[in-house]
Amino acid sequence: NFARDTAIRSIRATIVEAPTRRRHKLSNTEVTHQGYVLVRVLLDNGVTGIGEASTLGGPRWAEESVESIKAAVTNYLAPALLGQPVLAFEANALRMGKAATRNFAAKGAIESALLDAAGKTLGLPASALLGGAVRQRMEVIWALASGDSGQELEEAKEKLRRREHRQFKIKFGFNRPPADLKRLQTLRAGLGDEVRLIVDVNQGWTEAECIRFMPALEELDVALVEQPVSALQLEAMARVAARTSIPLLVDEAAFTKEEIARVATMGCGSVYSLKLVKSGGLFEMKRAAAVAAAHGLELYGGCLLESSIGAAAHLAAFATLPRLEWGSEHFGPRILVEDLVVNPIRFDAFEICVPDGPGLGVEVDEDKIRAFARKD
Ligand code: MUC
Ligand code: MG
Structure with missing residues (x-):
């Protein structure tokens, strides 16, 4: 039995x-x-x-x-x-x-x-139990978050040189906006126009700061702005979204399916970041993706700096999604001094590879x- x-x-x-x-x-x-x-x-x-x-x-x-x-x-x-x-x-x-x-x-x-x-x-790989993989690898974003623009520029150049990442998410909101904008200018000048830059404010700005500073982000050709205002200020986020030419990425503002439907209906953003910490399960994360997609949102494979164990779980579900326009940001395994598994997830040619072994496909160290x- x-x-x-x-x-x-x-x-x-x-x-x-x-x-x-x-x-x-x-x-x-x-x-x-x-x-x-x-x-x-x-x-x-x-x-x-x-x-x-x-x-x-x-x-x-x-x-x-x-x-x-x-x-x-x-x-x-x-x-x-x-x-x-x-x-x-x-x-x-x-x-x-x-x-x-x-x-x-x-x-x-x-x-x-x-x-x-x-x-x-x-x-069987976990992705088989989640409906079966439609992709084996996906583009993977790296986050720049030391706050020291010189260090960040070197770090990004190293990632480009090693062909590991060519899209960067810059963490904002721990400085006053003008200081963060200076960081971003340094990065854009140093990395050139071809590199895709995303900004994550982690709820750090007021609506007034968005009105003042989003035009500068537009000038610097930022591809996405993630959660600029408080997760609780949905009306403000919708007004910011309506004013700017940059798509907003909804992160902390929507955990559950009902919250996703609400932010989408209100026009708070046009991309949704999928995370286990918000969905509470891989099957539920797939449903979150369906609700977001049904409301016209694009999908972004989010992370919370997981090791290869948590990243493998996310990737198993991301692999099964019909669409995943923004790929994934599961750089966590590479930010750790030492990963927690003996067979870390592979990064290759700007992409992260979905493990194909049984279960999550990783062996705990x-x-x-x-x-x-x-x-x-
Ligand atoms: C977040 O807010 O997106 C993911 C990457 C990163 O640098 O922070 C996390 C959480
Ligand atoms: Mg975020």
């Missing part, structure tokens, strides 16, 4: 803090270590699966922290799933929904681990996990 043999026997959560190659700054936080919760699922057939919840600088980017994610997994979500068949993905998601509202990163990590274990049991696990 397949369902019984593959019942979920245990779910464990471990907090990991992995150092980054350089300081990564956002409007409201900065990190030198990435905080993850690794979720390990054990099935009755002895197969294990791994999933990852990512955070950025504690409960700052979203409301979940590594501590809250671990508590939600251990105390509420795992008990709801023990003994359930691993392949009952939708039923298991409903059970998690009953056990806890939101807590999306926690739920996303568990579902990723279930897909990994199911895929490893069946000898137990020594690294031990070294980076929080000791408490």
Whole structure:
């Protein structure tokens, strides 16, 4: 009996803090270590699966922290799933929904681990369980976020030289706007007109600042502006979108399908950033993509600086989407001093490759996990 043999026997959560190659700054936080919760699922057939919840600088980017994610997994979500068949993905998601509202990163990590274990049991990549891949690789964006334009220019040139990235997302909002604009001018002048530049303000500007400074971003041929104003100020975001010739990328303003429908209907932006931390599961992230696309939004494969574990989960779902106009920004595996797997995701010719092994297609590096696990 397949369902019984593959019942979920245990779910464990471990907090990991992995150092980054350089300081990564956002409007409201900065990190030198990435905080993850690794979720390990054990099935009755002895197969294990791994999933990852990512955070950025504690409960700052979203409301979940590594501590809250671990508590939600251990105390509420795992008990709801023990003994359930691993392949009952939708039923298991409903059970998690009953056990806890939101807590999306926690739920996303568990579902990723279930897909990994199911895929490893069946000898199939997770993308096969998500409907089947329509692409094996996609263009991958790199983020410039040290705040030092000289360093950022060198970093971008190195990425271009190595043919790893030719599209760059510049993090804004930790300086006053004129200082960030100077950074951007330096980068545009140094990188030339051919390179695609995206700006992520992470909610850092007021509507008035957008009115003042978006024309300068237009001058510098910025391709996308991500979440310029507060996630709560949907009307302001819609007015900004209407004034500018640059498409706005909706990030923090929409987590759920209902929120996506609302921001799209209000005209808050014309591209949507897909993330597990917002959807709470890979199947739900696919539905988020469908809702966004049905409202005319283009799709962008977002990240929260995941290691190869979390990136592999996102890529499994991104691989199955009929359209993914902006590719992906899963540079996380390369921002870590040391990745958490023995077979890191491959980057090649400006693209990131979807792992094709069973499950998520990555093997955890137990020594690294031990070294980076929080000791408490
Ligand atoms: C975000 O807001 O997009 C993703 C890349 C990055 O630099 O920050 C994150 C989160
Ligand atoms: Mg963003």
